[in-house]
Amino acid sequence: MNNGDGGRYQLQAEIETVSCGKDICTMTLTAPAICRAARAGQFIxxxxxxxxxxxxxxxxxxxxxRVDGERLTIVFKVVGRGTHMLACLQERERVDLFGPLGKGFRIADDSVHYLVGGGMGIAPLHMLAECIRRSRPAAKIIALLGARNAGELEVFVSFMALADMQVRISTDDGSAGHHGFVTDLLTRAVPEHGAGAVYCCGPQPMMQAVARYCRDQKLACQVSLEAMMACAVGACLGCAVKKTADDGDDGYVHVCKDGPVFAAEEIWR
Ligand SMILES: Cc1cc2nc3c(=O)[nH]c(=O)nc-3n(C[C@H](O)[C@H](O)[C@H](O)COP(=O)(O)OP(=O)(O)OC[C@H]3O[C@@H](n4cnc5c(N)ncnc54)[C@H](O)[C@@H]3O)c2cc1C
Ligand code: FES
Incomplete structure (x- = not known):
């Protein structure tokens, strides 16, 4: 059912599959209308x-x-009441969902695309990689993925196996890949593969470090912000984030409506 507001849909959807590890779940829903309208970087x-x-x-x-035909997949970590209730659901039960929401990633014309993800911030990069591959078949895609430990990356195995994409990983504890931060992977990859577009999602300190590096190297960088949300359509102002860029307006953006994806320089100097 289209609610008539900018291509957003509100519906109930059946859970096709759900699987949970220690505290991370993957849930696939049958949601044809949302799948048709969804863009990489948007949320529900x-x-x-x-x-x-x-x-x-x-x-x-x-x-x-991920969007695959009429099937939409989310990956989430159980951190509180809402995610705990979702994790308790079974196949064929229903969820209430609303979306697609926000402004997603803009796919750049560059010949090299760096996808930098940390923890659950890796989630939107799967759909992004597939969209880049479709619209820029000759482009080089390099995924740089960081997590606390190897276990946190297991849920992203099918993403890491995408064809025609180079993947490098880092873990804080050294249990897989580079022992250190995902930002180290970026500072090594750029001199090797050359300038390109950078897309980033993860914890704020990691995104700020990526944004600083990109500013210094003069690379275009998009960041996907997180904020607590209530309405998700720009009405409650609960997700306002202060910009450091001074472009003469009131200095705030709303993550739900203006983002979640922003040009890094719009948020951090
Ligand atoms: C645009 C967007 C996309 C997101 N995508 C994903 C995703 O793909 N996978 C995923 O696991 N999570 C994602 N999140 C975060 C997810 O929405 C929260 O983890 C979830 O709302 C927590 O709900 P809860 O009821 O379980 O926890 P609550 O009981 O509401 O909170 C538990 C703890 O988590 C903190 N918290 C809750 N929401 C947020 C938030 N948005 N940012 C920072 N801290 C928060 C609270 O302060 C509290 O400490 C996303 C958030 C945004 C804004
Ligand atoms: S969540 Fe209400 S304005 Fe963004």
Whole structure:
């Protein structure tokens, strides 16, 4: 059902598959209308459908990880009440969802594309890589993925196996790949492969470090921000983030409506 507002859809969707590891779940939903409209970097708001929950504040934002025909996949970490309720759902149960929301990644014309993800921030990069491959078949795609440990990367195995994409990984504890930060991977990859477009999603300190490096190297960088969200459509102002860039307006952006993806220089000097 189209709610008539900029191509957003609100519906209930059936869970096709759900699998949870220690604290990370992958959930695939049948959501044809949202799949048709979705762009890489956009997100959906999801909660358990009645009778599991009738609390509208329990809708939570999740990046669109993958779209495959009419099937939409999200990957989430269980951190609190909303994600715990979602993790308890079974196949064939229903969720209440709303989306696609926000402004996603803009695919640059460059011949090299660096996808830099940290932790659950890796989630939106799968769809991004597939979109870049479709629209820029000759481009080089380099995924630089960081996590606390090897276990946190397991959920992204099918993403890491995408054809025609180079993957380098780092872990904080050295249990897989480079022992250190994902930013180290970027500072090594750029001199090797040359200038390109950088797309980044992950913890804020990591994104700020990537943005600083890109500013110094004069690389265009897009960052996908996270914020607590209630309405997700620009009405409650709950997701306002202060910009450091001074372009003469009120100095705030709303992550849900203006983002979640921004040019890095719009947010951090
Ligand atoms: C655009 C967007 C996309 C996202 N995509 C994903 C995704 O793909 N996978 C994923 O695992 N998570 C993602 N998140 C984060 C996810 O929405 C939160 O983890 C979730 O809302 C927590 O809900 P909860 O009820 O389980 O936790 P709560 O009980 O609401 O909170 C538990 C703890 O998490 C913190 N928290 C909650 N929400 C956020 C937030 N948005 N940012 C930072 N800290 C928060 C709270 O402060 C609290 O400490 C995304 C967030 C945004 C804004
Ligand atoms: S969540 Fe309400 S304005 Fe963004």
């Amino acid at each position: 708001m999801v909660r358990a459908a009645e009778p599991r929950s009738n609390d509208p504040l329990l809708r939570r934002p999740f990046s669109i990880h």
